[in-house]
Structures are given as structure tokens and as C-alpha cells.
């Protein structure tokens with residue numbers, strides 16, 4: 001058990017690393033300009049752009065650069081609330097484990113926090129960025145930690161030695177943020193077909209298949225995994241969960257969606273998973289979309305509403321738009337088209353008339369839904385939107 005009066009809080013830990021918490025972009029960027037030279041800022045921006053291209057060389061170059069002592073606090077301060085959201089959640093789930101592996105540990109900000117909380121447990125942090133690992137080692141020494149060590153390991157090519165009771169991976173295994181994921185069966189549904197080929201292709205091109213295979217071997221009997229990746233979109237969440245389930249993992253607790261701030265921006269991230277071997281798990285994998293997000297559709301209010309001219313009666317850009325579209329009464333299609341891409345992606349757009357008004361509905365196989373409802377007098381606006389979407393989509 002953690003004795004809160006004995007251990008430094010995460011705020012103290014982050015301050016030790018030189019991180020500051022900002023809630024305003026202006027204040028953050030002013031500090032960035034005070035600490036970094038214009039050349040350093042320009043180089044950093046260039047590396048961020050290069051990292052977006054997704055090659056492992058560019059990624060390592062980026063993480064190497066961020067580990068330098070002047071850049072580290074500035075860059076990682078943007079993630080201050082991310083650390084708050086993740087740090088204690090992970091600590092609370094380490095439980096009775098004695099050996100813990102933190103995969104893709106970066107400069108070790110969280111790994112050293114975990115190690116500090118549990119001086120009697122052994123922690124190993126691995127990362128493929130050599131400068132991040134050197135920084136992590138240096139900082140662990142400065143913190144006086146003797147229960148943590150760091151190794152430079154490219155998980156795509158090698159595994160660290162040993163066997164682990166808990167494996168942690170936070171924002172480390174599924175980087176490929178531009179990957180479209182697994183498309184749904186059609187624009188009408190959020191379901192994914194249970195076909196092995198597209199799943200195998202996703203696991204291979206994002207690298208999660210081989211990475212999970214390696215981690216599975218490193219996990220001790222009865223071991224657990226604590227995972228937090230950018231898999232909020234259903235098109236990523238489903239193949240991610242299927243990859244885990246196919247390797248025998250199950251849910252020890254319900255996955256948790258996490259929201260935190262990146263200075264002024266709000267990030268909807270996760271889910272946060274605690275996994276064990278399927279036999280020891282009581283919860284089922286859930287592949288349903290988040291239908292509780294989006295504005296409420298209230299027919300009574302709609303009838304009495306008198307919006308300013310041109311303002312929509314109702315607008316919904318969430319998956320729940322599909323349920324509302326299905327509920328529209330006496331729908332009549334005015335025009336509609338469904339575009340089919342060679343890679344199975346589809347985009348459907350329709351303009352229609354319903355009892356509630358004139359509507360524009362768009363749906364694609366990447367789970368995007370959009371419904372706009374206007375009074376019949378404003379139909380021309382939706383005609384323009386319809387044409388824009390039809391002519392701009394690939």
C-alpha cells in the first residue's frame with residue numbers, strides 16, 4: 001500500500017523534473033521563447049513534422065532531441081496533465097507485482113515516479129531512443145533510486161532480458177497516428193467484419209502484432225498488463241482490442257476513457273486498460289461506439305424552436321447522429337450518393353426531407369457521422385454543403 005504522507009506527490013515529482021503546469025497557451029509559449037532560442041524552436045518544429053511522417057528513424061531523432069536538458073522540461077510540460085491522469089492510475093494497479101517493465105519509457109518521468117513509490121519492487125524501463133535512456137539513467141541516479149534501471153532496446157528487433165509480473169506501456173506501442181485503422185463493414189454500421197486479413201494487415205503495418213507477441217513472452221505466469229494508447233477512435237480501438245484478445249488477454253476491469261488537458265486543448269484519450277490472461281478475467285471486450293456523446297435530440301423543443309435565419313434546428317457530429325438520423329420521421333430522399341474506395345472505405349452523403357425538417361446526413365466507414373437539420377426555407381444551404389462534400393471527397 002502507498003503511504004501518501006511518505007511519498008512525494010506527482011506534482012512534486014514533475015516539479016523536480018523541471019516541468020511546469022500551464023493552462024493558457026500564451027503563457028506556455030512565452031516560457032518556451034524564454035527558455036529556447038529561435039533556432040532550437042525551429043529545429044523542434046521541424047522534428048515534430050518529420051516525426052509525423054511515421055518512420056522509426058525520424059521518431060528516434062525526435063525523442064533523442066526532446067531528451068536534451070533545455071528542451072525536456074519545455075516540451076514535456078505540455079503533457080503535465082497527462083502525467084497527472086496516468087501516473088497515479090498506474091501506481092494504483094501495480095499491486096503485489098515484484099518485477100515491472102515500462103515499455104517505451106522515454107526519459108523515464110513516469111518510470112522514476114513508479115520506482116519512487118515502490119522502493120521494494122524492481123523496475124526496468126526500455127526505449128529505443130538512446131538519449132532518452134541516457135537521460136533516464138542520469139535522473140534515476142540523481143533521485144537516488146536503486147530499484148530501477150534503463151536499457152536502450154528497439155522492441156521491434158529485440159526483447160529485454162527477464163520475466164515481468166507487470167508490463168506497462170503508455171503512449172508507446174501504437175504510435176502510427178495517421179493509420180486509418182480498420183474500416184467498418186459499411187457506412188451504415190459501426191461493426192467490423194471478423195475477417196483475419198485486414199486485422200493482420202493492421203497489426204503488421206502499425207507494428208503492434210510483433211510487439212505484443214514479444215511482450216506476451218516476457219510476461220510471468222499470472223502477470224498483468226497496464227496499457228494506455230491512443231485508441232479512442234473505434235477504427236483503432238477495435239483492431240487494438242482484437243490484437244490483445246487474440247493473444248489471450250482479457251479485461252480485469254472495465255476500460256476507462258481518459259480526458260486531460262494539453263495546456264488549452266482537451267484530449268480525449270485511452271481507453272486505459274488493466275489486462276490479465278483471459279481465464280482470470282470477468283469483463284467482455286466491448287466494440288460498441290460511444291453513443292452517449294452528442295447533443296440530445298428533443299422533438300418537442302425542435303417544434304417550438306425559432307432559430308435565427310440560416311441557423312440549423314439541430315446539428316450532431318458524433319456517432320449518436322446515426323441514431324437520430326434513423327429516428328427521423330417520414331424520411332424522403334432528395335439526393336444521395338455512396339462513394340466506394342478500392343480499399344473498402346465508403347462515404348455516404350444524403351440530402352432528405354423529413355417531418356422534422358430538411359436534413360443532410362454524412363456517414364463513412366471511419367465512424368464519422370454528421371447530421372444537420374434545418375427548416376425547409378434554408379434547404380439551399382444544405383444543397384451547397386451536399387455539393388461541397390460530394391465534390392471534395394476522394
Ligand SMILES: C[S@@+](CC[C@H](N)C(=O)[O-])C[C@H]1O[C@@H](n2cnc3c(N)ncnc32)[C@H](O)[C@@H]1O
Pocket residue numbers: 059060063103104105106107110126127128129132153154155156169170171172173175
Ligand atoms: C510518447 S513517448 C511516451 C513515453 C512514456 N511512456 C510516457 O507515457 O510518457 C513514446 C516512447 O516510446 C518509444 N518507442 C516507440 N516505439 C518503440 C519501440 N519499438 N521500441 C522501443 N521504444 C519505442 C519512443 O522512443 C518514445 O520514447
